Amino acid sequence: MKMSKTTNQNRRPSFTSSTESSMRKRHGPPPSSSSAVKPISNTAVMVAKKRAPLGNITNQKKDSRIFPNSSSADSAHCPNKSAKLKLAAPTQPVCVNACETKSTCEEEVVPIERKAFSNLCITPSSDTTTNVMSETENKEDKFMNIDNKDDADPQLCATFACDIYNHLRAAEAKKQPAVDYMATVQKDVNSTMRGILVDWLVEVSEEYRLVPETLYLTVNYIDRYLSGNVISRQKLQLLGVACMMIAAKYEEVCAPQVEEFCYITDNTYLKDEVLDMESAVLNYLKFEMSAPTVKCFLRRFSRAAQGVHEAPCMQLECMASYIAELSLLEYTMLSHSPSLVAASAIFLAKYTLDPTRRPWNSTLRHYTQYEAMELRGCVMDLQRLCSNAHVSTLPAVRDKYSQHKYKFVAKKFCPSIIPPDFFKNSLSHKNQGLRRRMDSEHQTMETFLRWSAELGVSDSTDPSQSHDSCLGRTLSVADFPLAGGRGLGAVRELRKGELVLKVPRNALLTTESMVAKDQNLRDSVNLHRSLSSTQILSVCLLYEMSKGKCSFWYPYLVHLPRDYDLLATFGEFEKRALQVEDAVWAAEKAIAKSQSEWKEAVTLMKELDLKPKFQSLQAWNWASATISSRTLHIPWDSAGCLCPVGDLFNYDAPGDDSNTSGGPETVNNAEEAGHVVETQSERLTDGGFDGEANAYCLYARRNYQLGEQVLLCYGTYTNLELLEHYGFTLDENSNDKVFIPLETSLYALASSWPKDSLYIHQDGKPSFALVSTLRLWLIPQSQRDKSVMRLVYAGSQISVKNEILVMKWVSEKCRSVLKDLPTSILEDRVILQDIDKLQDPELRLEQREVEAFGSEVRAFLEANHLWDLINGEFCGKTKRIMSKWRLSVQWRLRNGTRTFGLSVYHQMLSVDGEAEDFSCDSSGGYKSIEMYKIRTSKYANASIDPCFPDKRIPGELQADTIHFFFFKYVSISEFNNAVYM
Numbered sequence: 001m002k003m004s005k006t007t008n009q010n011r012r013p014s015f016t017s018s019t020e021s022s023m024r025k026r027h028g029p030p031p032s033s034s035s036a037v038k039p040i041s042n043t044a045v046m047v048a049k050k051r052a053p054l055g056n057i058t059n060q061k062k063d064s065r066i067f068p069n070s071s072s073a074d075s076a077h078c079p080n081k082s083a084k085l086k087l088a089a090p091t092q093p094v095c096v097n098a099c100e101t102k103s104t105c106e107e108e109v110v111p112i113e114r115k116a117f118s119n120l121c122i123t124p125s126s127d128t129t130t131n132v133m134s135e136t137e138n139k140e141d142k143f144m145n146i147d148n149k150d151d152a153d154p155q156l157c158a159t160f161a162c163d164i165y166n167h168l169r170a171a172e173a174k175k176q177p178a179v180d181y182m183a184t185v186q187k188d189v190n191s192t193m194r195g196i197l198v199d200w201l202v203e204v205s206e207e208y209r210l211v212p213e214t215l216y217l218t219v220n221y222i223d224r225y226l227s228g229n230v231i232s233r234q235k236l237q238l239l240g241v242a243c244m245m246i247a248a249k250y251e252e253v254c255a256p257q258v259e260e261f262c263y264i265t266d267n268t269y270l271k272d273e274v275l276d277m278e279s280a281v282l283n284y285l286k287f288e289m290s291a292p293t294v295k296c297f298l299r300r301f302s303r304a305a306q307g308v309h310e311a312p313c314m315q316l317e318c319m320a321s322y323i324a325e326l327s328l329l330e331y332t333m334l335s336h337s338p339s340l341v342a343a344s345a346i347f348l349a350k351y352t353l354d355p356t357r358r359p360w361n362s363t364l365r366h367y368t369q370y371e372a373m374e375l376r377g378c379v380m381d382l383q384r385l386c387s388n389a390h391v392s393t394l395p396a397v398r399d400k401y402s403q404h405k406y407k408f409v410a411k412k413f414c415p416s417i418i419p420p421d422f423f424k425n426s427l428s429h430k431n432q433g434l435r436r437r438m439d440s441e442h443q444t445m446e447t448f449l450r451w452s453a454e455l456g457v458s459d460s461t462d463p464s465q466s467h468d469s470c471l472g473r474t475l476s477v478a479d480f481p482l483a484g485g486r487g488l489g490a491v492r493e494l495r496k497g498e499l500v501l502k503v504p505r506n507a508l509l510t511t512e513s514m515v516a517k518d519q520n521l522r523d524s525v526n527l528h529r530s531l532s533s534t535q536i537l538s539v540c541l542l543y544e545m546s547k548g549k550c551s552f553w554y555p556y557l558v559h560l561p562r563d564y565d566l567l568a569t570f571g572e573f574e575k576r577a578l579q580v581e582d583a584v585w586a587a588e589k590a591i592a593k594s595q596s597e598w599k600e601a602v603t604l605m606k607e608l609d610l611k612p613k614f615q616s617l618q619a620w621n622w623a624s625a626t627i628s629s630r631t632l633h634i635p636w637d638s639a640g641c642l643c644p645v646g647d648l649f650n651y652d653a654p655g656d657d658s659n660t661s662g663g664p665e666t667v668n669n670a671e672e673a674g675h676v677v678e679t680q681s682e683r684l685t686d687g688g689f690d691g692e693a694n695a696y697c698l699y700a701r702r703n704y705q706l707g708e709q710v711l712l713c714y715g716t717y718t719n720l721e722l723l724e725h726y727g728f729t730l731d732e733n734s735n736d737k738v739f740i741p742l743e744t745s746l747y748a749l750a751s752s753w754p755k756d757s758l759y760i761h762q763d764g765k766p767s768f769a770l771v772s773t774l775r776l777w778l779i780p781q782s783q784r785d786k787s788v789m790r791l792v793y794a795g796s797q798i799s800v801k802n803e804i805l806v807m808k809w810v811s812e813k814c815r816s817v818l819k820d821l822p823t824s825i826l827e828d829r830v831i832l833q834d835i836d837k838l839q840d841p842e843l844r845l846e847q848r849e850v851e852a853f854g855s856e857v858r859a860f861l862e863a864n865h866l867w868d869l870i871n872g873e874f875c876g877k878t879k880r881i882m883s884k885w886r887l888s889v890q891w892r893l894r895n896g897t898r899t900f901g902l903s904v905y906h907q908m909l910s911v912d913g914e915a916e917d918f919s920c921d922s923s924g925g926y927k928s929i930e931m932y933k934i935r936t937s938k939y940a941n942a943s944i945d946p947c948f949p950d951k952r953i954p955g956e957l958q959a960d961t962i963h964f965f966f967f968k969y970v971s972i973s974e975f976n977n978a979v980y981m
């Protein structure tokens, strides 16, 4: 993880620039003032009243009865309102706090002592510092009995809770509306109108301060009525108020009168009409007015989510209520039962408030009777609603929960990804082994963080705050399955440039610090100064490892990965699977280098009397990989240092302007302009050794939301380099380069540019040096005079003919490279899927799936004698080989896709370019092709571009636009059809 040699002082100013605008870009504008706290006043009431809820949809005339054009005179209405509002204060929940009786809850119950309240959201407490273990899988996941019979609160109905809850679960199916009534019953109304109605009712219930149960029951009555009665759009609002009136009579201590329901519709309906509708609803529902709504379940599940805390966690309750109320707006949510929506709302609320923790646990599983897996579909639907809430045209729920009294939960960021692992039922007896392992990892992590704190490692700038963990005020260890695995998450919002971690020099593992603690090591190392500093650090690391618990750094060392996926650790199969000559060669070189360095260092290891297992090549590979992937740069040793806690940051590639802060990230642009080649010192960094502080200081490279992973830029790397030094690749890596083999004479001609400047960019475009060299190479030698050379070095085209030759040549070259590779892009995708299937221990492969495996998968199974083990448990070694093989396929797929990109790009441009009359300009590169006409109908028909809704490409497009167009919006198969057919 080599950090830049750039000093902290050089880097810091770049972090101080304001990040407001970039945050806006990423997260949209801040909430408008309209979503801020709204005063409850008569004026506010009138705001609710005056809305014409279905107007947009029904195209009603302004004077239509259902959507009256309200006037300011209305505000004089309802003289008793304020008195009534006071009377109608929310009632306490009645029977919904169902709890379970002892008979059904006895298994596994752990006696609970009442604890002090602790908030569930991430707070800078030491509780939140060790999130590397999921909640369900660590020792804290003890089942908690939430039905304490001695509970003083009779409303909790502890004795009958279980029976009540079971009854509600059984009853919910009976009181459910049809899930498809819009399609099968209704003719004039649709789900959008229903949404508008519910949105308005949310506002009404807020203005009249009705209890939440009233709102939920209202919506239940509406849906049940609509399930069997066709209604016109003009009557939809009437149905809404009639249902709310019934629900209010059922739930409220002091329900609003019928006149008030007429008034709230701006007297659109007469009193008799409302009463008639009330009677129709009651008759249709056969006076069965109680129904288990989401709210019924939510109350109990929310209690289960909080365990046995004295005081409720308001933030969790508000968040879950917000999510559940959003579900009311959405007709399609009717397909989920209320208990499922309630459980899923709790799941998502917990996850939103603390994305670093597994939201589901044994207590929730027990009381909701849902496994995490069963919630998945519903949680995803709710997450979609939350993510879209800020752009929704139905703002009432969002506005309501943007208020202080609801803890502003609607303003909380809803993470877009939920780790699939969180839906796994990991407490089954099958996973006991895993759980034990995670328990122990959890404990050692706690020990490690405590040990680090004692050494002065801290994520707090306030030295007076002494804690028994070095984290918790700024960062927390967490698992990010899709972005590097174990890493560090933000436990609060972080500002760009903020110091997030400080690791004092005495905590760093360096050759110097290790030899300082061991005379024997120092003496031996001094005799082997011919070894490189990295070799010496490797030996010191192995030596330290061999000490086991006696090592000063033992708490740190136990957390190092046991194995790595760096190129040097690849076996023959994985190496060959890279397919591309350059990559295979890089792997061979890395393997050979590791071997030769090991051989050179063996003598020193022998002298140190290391146990044979620490002297082996395997141990050496481990030590070298540890150093390659985890060291940070320090000024006094080129091998770098191992930085406890600091090496838990995962990687973020430089290159995104909104993330970075000017300066070195312009490397690509510089290259484009011909000023090629970055140096190590130009690489981006987010920290460095600060001599004054005598500590390694790490800074936030951008703003972070609570719960987001905090990343570090280790430097600028292509995917092959990432694989070589760190053992992973990125799908979106703006620094990736693809090298296609070129003719020797071409390399000779390009001698003024370094060889590695002739490449294809991540977006499929050729590099400046490659285009320029080709332009020159493709004209006869006799014509390469001074004026031509000047044009070439200025980045300009030489002639139309020459330019087309360049395009054709590149296109052909790329296609022939792709053709020569053993597998196609499509096949690679299938191989990746097959590897995933093989790696999934929960998936049982059908015979026909196994038979359909392609030759590479078969060869792998053959080479590793795995045929008999399919659907069985692979051993650790096999799993490791498989993950390396997967990396190879992933790398070559990404590489091939870029080559394909270039091939297609040129193919397309040259086909049309040939027929066109275009003039060269001096802007250089392919920008000069901006006047190409895309007029062939085959391209126009192939277009599927949201930017051009009429599905036609406009007559003239800039080259960049064409490029963008083809790679972002047209799939490879569509493009194949368009271009090659």
Ligand SMILES: C[S@@+](CC[C@H](N)C(=O)[O-])C[C@H]1O[C@@H](n2cnc3c(N)ncnc32)[C@H](O)[C@@H]1O
Residues within 6 Å of the ligand: 001, 482, 483, 484, 485, 486, 487, 561, 629, 630, 647, 648, 649, 650, 651, 652, 725, 726, 727, 728, 729
């Ligand atoms: C300095 S360590 C980071 C912490 C590491 N994840 C851990 O658990 O200790 C670097 C290693 O993390 C993993 N890693 C870091 N960033 C990654 C990313 N963006 N994608 C995938 N893996 C990543 C790679 O295995 C890499 O070698």
